[in-house]
Amino acid sequence: MQQKSASPVDNSTSTAPPKLILYSFWQSSCSWRVRFALNLKGLPYEYRAVNLSNGEQFSPEFEKINPLHYVPALADADLVVSDSLAILLYLEEKYPHKALMPVDRRLRVLNLQAANIVSSSIQPLHMVSVLRNIEEKFGSEERSSWAQSKIETGFFALEKLLNSLAGKYATGDEIYLADVFLAPQIAVAIKRFNIDMSKFPTLSRIFNSYKALPEFLDSLPERQPDAVN
Amino acid sequence: MAGEESKKLKLYSYWRSSCSCRVRIGLNLKGLEYEYVPVNLLKGEQQTPEFLKLNPVGLVPVLVDGDVVLADSFAILMYLEEKFPQHPLLPKDLHRRGINYQAANIVCSSIQPYQNIPILKFMKEKLGPDADVAWAQDHIQRGFSALEKLLKDYSGKYATGDEVFLADLFLAPQIDGAIRRFKVDMDEFPLLARIFKAYLELPAFRDAMPERQPDAPAEHRD
Numbered sequence: 001m002q003q004k005s006a007s008p009v010d011n012s013t014s015t016a017p018p019k020l021i022l023y024s025f026w027q028s029s030c031s032w033r034v035r036f037a038l039n040l041k042g043l044p045y046e047y048r049a050v051n052l053s054n055g056e057q058f059s060p061e062f063e064k065i066n067p068l069h070y071v072p073a074l075a076d077a078d079l080v081v082s083d084s085l086a087i088l089l090y091l092e093e094k095y096p097h098k099a100l101m102p103v104d105r106r107l108r109v110l111n112l113q114a115a116n117i118v119s120s121s122i123q124p125l126h127m128v129s130v131l132r133n134i135e136e137k138f139g140s141e142e143r144s145s146w147a148q149s150k151i152e153t154g155f156f157a158l159e160k161l162l163n164s165l166a167g168k169y170a171t172g173d174e175i176y177l178a179d180v181f182l183a184p185q186i187a188v189a190i191k192r193f194n195i196d197m198s199k200f201p202t203l204s205r206i207f208n209s210y211k212a213l214p215e216f217l218d219s220l221p222e223r224q225p226d227a228v229n
Numbered sequence: 230m231a232g233e234e235s236k237k238l239k240l241y242s243y244w245r246s247s248c249s250c251r252v253r254i255g256l257n258l259k260g261l262e263y264e265y266v267p268v269n270l271l272k273g274e275q276q277t278p279e280f281l282k283l284n285p286v287g288l289v290p291v292l293v294d295g296d297v298v299l300a301d302s303f304a305i306l307m308y309l310e311e312k313f314p315q316h317p318l319l320p321k322d323l324h325r326r327g328i329n330y331q332a333a334n335i336v337c338s339s340i341q342p343y344q345n346i347p348i349l350k351f352m353k354e355k356l357g358p359d360a361d362v363a364w365a366q367d368h369i370q371r372g373f374s375a376l377e378k379l380l381k382d383y384s385g386k387y388a389t390g391d392e393v394f395l396a397d398l399f400l401a402p403q404i405d406g407a408i409r410r411f412k413v414d415m416d417e418f419p420l421l422a423r424i425f426k427a428y429l430e431l432p433a434f435r436d437a438m439p440e441r442q443p444d445a446p447a448e449h450r451d
Contacts, residue, residue: 067378067379068335068375068378068379070375079324079327081324081327081331082331083330083331083334083335083338085330085334085338086327086328086330086331086333086334087327089326089327089330090323090326090327090330093323093326094323105308105311105312106297108307108308108311109299109301109304109305109307109308110304112301112303112304112307113286113299113300113301113304116301116303116304116337117286117301119334119337119338120337120338120341120342121342123338124338124339124342124343125342125348130343137355137356138355157285157286157287157288160285160286161285161286
């Protein structure tokens, strides 16, 4: 595994190693969510790449870290948490500074709902392994149309949920959990699946807000230590 | 007492929806009475103008608490947890909370999305009568293997110890569906099989199961 420090804070004079280690793959949108959140919360971390395209998640080394073979995984001292939603909720509880969940209870629910539309209704249906399976069964045209239809269905749902809520960001003028999930999802939809974003004005608008944030830009796949051109 | 009826919780649910089942268990555990409003997913009732006014996303479960309308099972359960602290759904220990979130999300994002009605229908139409079951089984088996590994060092009587917590609310409906609908062989998943037996001893879980719901068709009723 590549090990490079990619934290936004310069640790070069500190003798203590970074507390948090993030096992990530540059192209994994789930890993992206955690990178974005760590940046927003100002939490330095060590980036350890796990190469999903050559099966490194099944290596004995990574198996010791996370026997479920998933990225992202976060190591915090002797504790390892994997699954992006679980990691983000853990970070919220352990490091409450720069909270990613609003105080208002109803707004918290709406953030979880939006996050789960991405995490359960969209992303799992366009994962590489699933699309490969669809292509094997039905061919490459069906693969594209499947991905597009799953993403668009989810995006229409998000538009309905957010159109009266959104401000600068998904649920108002502050950035919260929903945004952490939406930003990578919208980026992937545009770049990988050529989704026509003119159908989704709210999502388009908030995506422009994300693009203005250094925390988002630093989390982009192509800026990660394991990015390949 | 006057006004109590209007304050009652309302749950829009489908008998067989595992997402609805999670919330039913949570409500039962916390001793919260609720009005059950059936939404027939096979007839497309989640797409009626009436329902869409309530939840424009067009999914069950939906919980109505006075003038607050909530959707998404995970979000609803977090809301209930904050508003009604009796019978906590999360342990105090931060690490164990993380394990609960992780197990819940394995079900929520890595298993259940692959067995929703439109996808199963698609598989059946395109590939034949048993293709939907084969597809669902594949994803369930992968998810269950992951869960067996995750919970190995944490389980007790239930998923993450000797008390019922959030993970159990997600696991019970998923295992129930795996057994009844998708004929998954639970001999391969001894930990999950064991804790599922323990769930069935609890009224809060039993009463929430699909076959006990008011909208369960006669041939499926318990």
